[in-house]
Amino acid sequence: MILFGASGHCKSVIDIAESIGEPIQQIYDDNPRTEAVCHIPVKKFVDGISGIRDTWIISIGNNSIRKAVSKKLTSNFGLLVHRTASISTWSSVGDGTVIMAKVVINACASIGKHCIINSAAVIEHDCEIGDFVHISPNVSLAGGVRVGEGTHIGIGACVLPEITIGKWVTIGAGAVIIRDVADGAVVVGNPGRVVG
Structure with missing residues (x-):
């Protein structure tokens, strides 16, 4: 490689x-x-x-x-998956993606191409992650979350079920996302609020 x-x-x-x-x-x-x-x-x-x-x-x-x-x-x-990651056989992962240590990807989740799924992130069932997304360490995405292309979700952020996050969004560290987020937004805090 x-x-x-x-x-x-x-x-x-x-x-x-x-x-x-x-x-x-x-x-x-x-x-x-x-x-x-x-x-x-x-x-x-x-x-x-x-x-x-x-x-x-x-x-x-x-x-x-x-x-x-x-x-x-x-x-x-290629595709690189750390030996300690847990990926459901019912999920899919695109080419060029890297999945780091202790990641959990549950049933029927879909991960796009060239993504970074960072250490100890949890992606629950039925999540859809677009291409070129970075899910930072210790991020938790509840079931049915959709994340658009190029979005970066900061370390320790949490996203509630069925939320849609647009393309090229930046979610700050520790943010709690309780409502949908439009393309290009910058969101911080608990609850998450748009700041840019």
Whole structure:
């Protein structure tokens, strides 16, 4: 497997791969600032190199940058799931997604492409998560929650059942979401209130 992106999030992705014995052969970056991450060599990405037949993961935490990179790579995208994660056989997970330690994804949940489901997050039954979403550590989504493309739900946030969160929303750390959220909103607090 090959990674694109050599920042802090890359270290977490390497940890997932190591937990399941998946070797990381190489890390590429547009602007490398280090020669190695966790002893894995980092090289500058050059257009056209994506023709390599290995599977790739975009190891970049920023949702919009991850989306932009996905458009320029013509690669097979893999899936990385930490060995301690629990994923229902009735759920689905898109290519390029990384699922970290202690995550729980319950029955009939659907996770999009190139998502980050971070440590100890809980995604209950029938949730629908769009592409390029980041669910931070210890987030809890109750049953039937829908999350639009590119949204970032901050650490420890809770979302009540059947709530719809739009595209490219930012939910602050510890927020409690009790009503639907429109596209592009910034929501903080308990109960969650729109601040931008």
